[in-house]
Amino acid sequence: MTTPLLKLSGLGIRFGGLVALDAVDLTVAPSTITCIIGPNGAGKSTLFNLITGIYRPTSGTVALQGDPITGLPAHRIAARGIARTFQSSRLFEDLSILDNVIIGMHGRTRTDVLTALLRPAKSRRELEACAAEAETILRGISDELFARRYQPAGILPQADRRRLEIARALASHPKLILLDEPSSGMDDRDTAALMADIRRVMADNPGLSFLIIEHDMRLVAELPDNVVVIDYGKKIAEGDFATVRQLPRVQQAYLGQKAVEHA
Amino acid sequence: MESLILQHLLNWLVLGSIYALVALGFSLLFGLLNVIHFSHGDVSMIAPFVALGSLQAIFGITGGAMGVLPILAALAIAILVTGLIGIGADKLVISRFRRSPAMMALVATVALGTVIRELIRGFYPQGSNPKAFPAIAQGFLEIGPLRLPAQPVLIVGTTVLVVALMYGLMQKTPIGTRIRAVAEDAATARLMGITPSRIFAFTFFLASAAGALGALFFASHAGVVRFDFGVQLGLIGFSAAVIGGLGSMTGAILGALAIAGIESIVQANIADGASYRLVFAFLLVILMLCLRPSGLLGKPVFEKV
Amino acid sequence: MSTTLTNIHSRTTLPASLIVAATEIGGAILLGAFLLAESTPLVVALLAVMGALFAAMQYRPQIEEVIVAAFHDARGLATALAVAIVLIYPFFLGGNTYALHLLIVSLLYSVLALALNFQLGSANIPNFATGATYGIGAYTSALLAIHLGWSFWATLPAAAIVATVFGFLLGIPSMRTRDSYLALVTIAFGIVIHQMLNNLSWTGGPNGLVGIPAPSLLGHSFMRPIELFGFRLPSQANFYYLSAALLGLAILSAKRLHESRVGLAWNAIRADELAAKCQGINVVWYKILAFGVDAFLAAFAGTIYAFYISYISPDNFTFLVSVTIMTMVIVGGMDNTLGVILGAFLLTMLPEKLRVFSDYRLLFVSVVVILFLILRPKGLFPQRQRHYGGQR
Known part of the structure; x- marks a missing residue:
């Protein structure tokens, strides 16, 4: 069997006495989409924060392609190939749309202070190449974003903010992209476009996988290869959506008591 | 020997009291506004000048021995006026930076501090010269076998009383609850019928009045006051509040006692220590912040992602 | 190919080169008039002219856009003309030593403000200790020169290294x-440094260090006037050119860092x-780096200051000096090189030029600063977006 792209074993974190996430095991294979669902406050975003090194796990391990990355600082994990978006999108508001994407390439560019000061031509060439690539990425995501690339990111409407975050994540050439509720604030058309975008990006980048926290059931039904359900900080189910949705404990936890009675 | 230790102890408590009164203002205002009111020390230092001015204007006293009544009246006037100036500083300058980045409010209040100092220097009679400041209490108190100088005891005692009143006010009264509500979430507080602008005014009055008392004690303890004393007093008060953890009243008091403590120890034990006391006090500040980045009692900030 | 562009341009508006020349020469004349102005009404009138210019830009942002576009189109001319103006400027001031002195101090403060701008403007890291690193640079070079007989040129890098170590710390x-x-x-660091300078015996205590020898270059002592083509420039001109060169270096560094991955x-x-962390940026390192770069540049300014005045004391490097530098950055415009320099010039020259108000000038300047922060919160010149591939 091939090494999984991402492997979480017994991952957990406590804040003071509160167990926010408890012994979660999860495996993500290359070239797959995994959706994480669960009620609000179940610990989904906390899971993302543990994987990306924002929080340090109090137990368990994270491995990327077999290498342990548990407890590494966030910037090292990002450089290893895990990119993410945020639930309340966190763009560099006062910088241009283009600069936002270029900053996504930080981990794979090399100019340091001395190079910038003493070899300006080299530094400029690097940045110009980044700018050219960023323009290509933006054009691929949305013509409108490309047209507005010199405007500050802060003025974008919600759906465009999500798109720009995805473009920024792509810019790092990641192996795994974590999307935290990408469809929130999107209407049906936007969501359909988002799914098409994700599929196209996967086709363009062999081996790339997505881990997506999502509430929109159409997306969860259509997109992922694998669905993971989290409730009260524990993984309570895993499998394809058709199977998972039938499980009583999932319906109880996620869809609510009412849905169980109707089923 | 014993009396020497007692003297150092009293000195520590007096300095601690003065710093605590100033630090409390920083902490209260930071808790409410999330900005550092850097001119707080300068606003506070207006009080001794108002006191001197009213002694002269109302009672015609320019120095020498004086009765209890004029002193009390002058102190009361000084505290009241300084409190009102605090509100004025907010309305005129600080309130305009509620939505600006923290750094702008900081620079604006530093400039405001300069304005206040320069106003005193330029418009108070002979404002650039140091002014003798009367002791607020003279003589000694006999408590059992102890014979204590009256002024330090009065300073420490008053401070304990004022601090207790402030705790009571914040924890037990409706206005205290409202202040804490606005500090927590101004928008929600507004929805609940609280007028934030009034809360801001009240808090500025309270903080400035407490600072005024600290500055008055400082002036009578030192026996002298000058237009630019507010800079150092403000820096130390601010440091005390930060060491203690901004927003925490207890922390501000602990921070004040810590800084006063290190100053007293250095002064008592190191030859030529007086000139190095600020070095040690601020080295303590750096050390403390490296060890406990959000202060002694400050809540560690968990950023919500 | 650029001819067509310029032609299209010139048909609609003025040619870029004309705008550039007018802006630079106009700015130089305005600055010169301000430096040489002796009477209060003239100073106030010149301030009114500057105020009017900024009011015009406030209400018609296109003016700024047109000027920026012109400077981009005629970069070569802009740089060449700027260098030429800087070179002939002392002749223009006609040997007025006080004006030259003001200019030198303004140039050095511009360097300090640009140094702080790497932190405050680019990365929003507060630093109230630029005055202290400036002082560390000045004291290091002064001590090396007085006690070990090092030349100015040798102390320059030494001071920068010492200050940078402190900056990293x-x-x-x-x-x-x-x-x-x-x-x-x-703040605490700045006060500790200031108090140490004030108390240690080997730094001269409150009296500071005196008798810092003047630098010399190729046998020409900086104490002596410059004599060229029959013109005679006062000895301050030496330090003017030195400071201008340092500011040039600072501007170049600022530009290169801004237009790079680091910026x-x-x-x-x-x-x-x-x-930022989640984009792979080592936030801790970049913050420490900003402190180092700030200290490095500040130390250069400190060294030149020490050798220029030949006397330094702790009072040159107080907390309030750091705050002044900070104010220059914020009033000028965070992360905008031109704005920061303008802020430094204004805040250095204004108190000097308002000497007629003698006792009230600090008051006046502080009030102006507060008004500025309220009325033009983004500074004289706000930050601008980067552009790539020859685009503007």
Whole structure:
């Protein structure tokens, strides 16, 4: 069997006495989409924060392609190939749309202070190449974003903010992209476009996988290869959506008591 | 020997009291506004000048021995006026930076501090010269076998009383609850019928009045006051509040006692220590912040992602 | 190919080269008039002219856009003309030593403000200790020159290295502290340095260090006037050219860092530290780096100051000096090189030129600063977006 792209074993974190996430095991294979669902406050975003090194796990391990990355600082994990978006999108508001994407390439560019000061031509060439690539990425995501690339990111409407975050994540050439509720604030058309975008990006980048926290059931039904359900900080189910949705404990936890009675 | 230790102890408590009164203002205002009111020390230092001015204007006293009544009246006037100036500083300058980045409010209040100092220097009679400041209490108190100088005891005692009143006010009264509500979430507080602008005014009055008392004690303890004393007093008060953890009243008091403590120890034990006391006090500040980045009692900030 | 562009341009508006020349020469004349103005009404009138210019830009932002576009189109001319103006400027001032002195101090403060701008403007890291690193640079070079007989040119890099080490040290607490707490660490550091300079015997205590020897270059002592083509420039001109060269270096460094991966990383940290981390940016390192770069440049300015005045004391490097530098950056415009320099010039010259108000000038300047922060919160010249591939 091939090494999984991402492997979480017994991952957990406590804040003071509160167990926010408890012994979660999860495996993500290359070239797959995994959706994480669960009620609000179940610990989904906390899971993302543990994987990306924002929080340090109090137990368990994270491995990327077999290498342990548990407890590494966030910037090292990002450089290893895990990119993410945020639930309340966190763009560099006062910088241009283009600069936002270029900053996504930080981990794979090399100019340091001395190079910038003493070899300006080299530094400029690097940045110009980044700018050219960023323009290509933006054009691929949305013509409108490309047209507005010199405007500050802060003025974008919600759906465009999500798109720009995805473009920024792509810019790092990641192996795994974590999307935290990408469809929130999107209407049906936007969501359909988002799914098409994700599929196209996967086709363009062999081996790339997505881990997506999502509430929109159409997306969860259509997109992922694998669905993971989290409730009260524990993984309570895993499998394809058709199977998972039938499980009583999932319906109880996620869809609510009412849905169980109707089923 | 014993009396020497007692003297150092009293000195520590007096300095601690003065710093605590100033630090409390920083902490209260930071808790409410999330900005550092850097001119707080300068606003506070207006009080001794108002006191001197009213002694002269109302009672015609320019120095020498004086009765209890004029002193009390002058102190009361000084505290009241300084409190009102605090509100004025907010309305005129600080309130305009509620939505600006923290750094702008900081620079604006530093400039405001300069304005206040320069106003005193330029418009108070002979404002650039140091002014003798009367002791607020003279003589000694006999408590059992102890014979204590009256002024330090009065300073420490008053401070304990004022601090207790402030705790009571914040924890037990409706206005205290409202202040804490606005500090927590101004928008929600507004929805609940609280007028934030009034809360801001009240808090500025309270903080400035407490600072005024600290500055008055400082002036009578030192026996002298000058237009630019507010800079150092403000820096130390601010440091005390930060060491203690901004927003925490207890922390501000602990921070004040810590800084006063290190100053007293250095002064008592190191030859030529007086000139190095600020070095040690601020080295303590750096050390403390490296060890406990959000202060002694400050809540560690968990950023919500 | 650029001819067609210029032709299209010139048919609609003025040609870029004319705009550039007019702006630079106009600016130089305005500055010169301000420097040489003796009477109060004239100073006030010149301030009114500047105020009117900014009011015009406030209401018609296109003016600024047109000028920026022109400077981009005629970069070569802009640089050449600027260098030429800087070179002939002392002749223009006609040997007025006081004007030259003001100019030197303004240039040095511009360097300090640009140094701080790497932190405050680019990365939004508060640093109230630029005055202290400036002082460390000045004292290091002065001590080396007085006690070990080092020449100015040898002390320059030595002072920069010592100050940079202190800068890195100061940056270490930024690993764990932020915002107001970090601001206090830098304030405390500045006070500790100031108090040490004030108390240690080998720094001369409150009296400072005297008798710092004048530098010389190729046998020409900086104490002596410059004599060229029958013109005679006062000895201050030596230091004017030195400071101008340093500012040129600072501007070049600022431009190169801004237009590089490093500048982008600082900007990312300014906008959102956590998101920056998740883009692979080593936030801790970039913060410490900003402290180092700030200290490095500040030390250069300190060294030139020490050798220029030939006397330094702790009072040159107080907390209030650091605050003044900070105010220059914010009033001028964070992360905008031109704005920062303008802020430094204005805040250096204004108190000097308002000497007629003698006792009230500091009051006046502080009130102006507060009004500025309220009325034009983004500074004289706000930051601008980067552009790539020859685009503007």
